[in-house]
Amino acid sequence: MLAVLSTPRKLLRKAAVIAGIMGLSACDPSMMAAPGGGSGPNINTNAPVPVALLIPRSDTGAGGLAASLENAARLALASLDGVQIDLRVYDTGGDAQRAAVQAETAVAEGAQIILGPLFGEAANAAGVAVADNGINVLSFSNNPSIAGGNVFILGPTFRNTANRLLGYSSRQGRNSVVIVHPQNVEGEFGKAAIQTAASQNGVRVAGIESFPFSQEGVTSAIPRIRSRIESTGADSVFLTSNTAGALPMLLQLMPEGGVNPATTQYLGLARWDVPTQILSMPGAQGGYFTLADTASKSAFDSRYRAQFGKDPHPLAGLAFDGIAAIGALVRQGRSDALSARALTQNSGFQGANGVFRIRPDGTNERGLAIATVRNNQVTILDPAPSGFGGAGF
Known part of the structure; x- marks a missing residue:
């Protein structure tokens, strides 16, 4: 029997970490935002598109993951082939209330879409905070209970x-x-x-x-x-x-x-x-x-190691995916590139771990x-x- 299960206490402690990442929430943005998701602002695809990246930089338990997410997002920026994205990073500290404030701040400073936050409760709070602005949120959470309205989850379900x-x-x-x-x-x-x-x-x-x-x-x-x-x-x-x-x-x-x-x-x-x-x-x-x-993941991991000198966190590819999706839509030259209708296009996107698409209900499908x-x-x-x-x- 494996040593990792030598005691029930160790088993339960690891499960608590997993449950924390899933981040169940008490509030459902799908009940508070427009049923079809945020309409998304009209954008000028010939100008840099302001994108807010919300990550828990100062969270002692998730700071390393936050850094890996930011690295992956910047790696994706280098692959956009002419598409200009103005990436602006905001620290949520892993806290839902702070995530809501940072989301509002980001929108006030011009962000036209939000990438992140990581934890479900924080993503829920951010989505509710900017719902009235018609801004969509591409969260790194895998918790389907927060998906809907203007919140879309990128985490595997x-x-x-x-x-x-x-x-x-x-x-x-x-x-x-x-x-x-x-x-x-x-x-x-x-x-x-x-x-x-x-x-x-x-x-x-x-x-x-x-x-x-x-x-x-x-x-x-x-x-x-x-x-x-x-x-x-x-x-x-x-x-x-x-x-x-x-x-x-x-x-x-x-x-x-x-x-x-x-x-x-x-x-x-x-x-x-x-x-x-x-x-x-x-x-x-x-x-x-x-x-x-396997081929897509290997290619992403190799590029990440070459750029940053270490392996990416297993969740880092989610940030790459978010930037890749936004970049692909902006490249189409559509003024509604950041709308729910565009984000949920049936053909999907090519990401760090293969093909994926965002569903109208806020969840996702991955190859x-x-x-x-x-x-x-x-x-x-x-x-x-x-x-x-x-x-x-």
């Missing part, structure tokens, strides 16, 4: 991942699934995303098994999971947990407890390739999970590859789509 996995799995003849999730906020979000994706892909949800978020909770859930699969005839099991949480225990204990990966298809909502110890676990063998477009584990190595089963309209979407 559970719904996108679940839909990709169940779409692929159903094409392989797997049409019934048991959902396994911890009894916490992240687990509930994951469960809901899988249920929605199952409905969209004609997959039957044969059962749902939840467990208290502790080592004892995971251990006691194993017999129930096996029993539910056997009694319902489910041909797959979908795990919402990530490698910093309960996933390593589940991938070790479920096969030992009678859930055979050779007959029951394992699927994972999180990445299974890090840390590499996961790849040797019995439940990982033959399981399905998703990865970003993802289907990966599996064979002989303790990651193997791509179905590459990430290079455009929209294919099987990956």
Whole structure:
């Protein structure tokens, strides 16, 4: 068993960090802004377009990530091929109230669109603060509960991942699934995303098994999971947990407890390739999970290292994506380039981690590859789509 799960306390501490990044909010901008999103100001595409980047520079827990986001945004600026963007950086400190004030300040100083903030609560507050100005917010959050109105989230969503996995799995003849999730906020979000994706892909949800978020909770859930699969005839099991949480225990204990990966298809909502110890676990063998477009990610990482001398934070590409999307729209010469209608164009954009598009409901879709584990190595089963309209979407 992995050392990262040596104590329930360590398990829970890591989960608290994840929940903090998800940043649930008490206020919904979609209820306070125009239903179709901010109209966006008319712009002169022949002049520099003022873009505000809101990041938690002074947040001691997220300052490094903030720097990586800013670096990635500036890297994107160098790729715009003639499009002029006036990037102005504002520090939110990781605080929602400060984010709202900084968003208002940015708009007062001429910003025509806001990129960021990072945390969901801060993005929600920023969106509400500038809704009456018709300014759109491209947040780095992955929390779908804040999406809508003038707030669009760029962070990868559970719904996108679940839909990709169940779409692929159903094409392989797997049409019934048991959902396994911890009894916490992240687990509930994951469960809901899988249920929605199952409905969209004609997959039957044969059962749902939840467990208290502790080592004892995971251990006691194993017999129930096996029993539910056997009694319902489910041909797959979908795990919402990530490698910093309960996933390593589940991938070790479920096969030992009678859930055979050779007959029951394992699927994972999180990445299974890090840390590499996961790849040797019995439940990982033959399981399905998703990865970003490997070629695009490798190219972005290489450019970032060449420019800044270190690896980007895993979330840094979101800032690159935001600038890339804005730049692509401005390049079209449209005065409404920053409107909700333009931002949600169906053809999407090419980003740091592959193709993506912003949905009218404020969420997003990303081109993802289907990966599996064979002989303790990651193997791509179905590459990430290079455009929209294919099987990956």
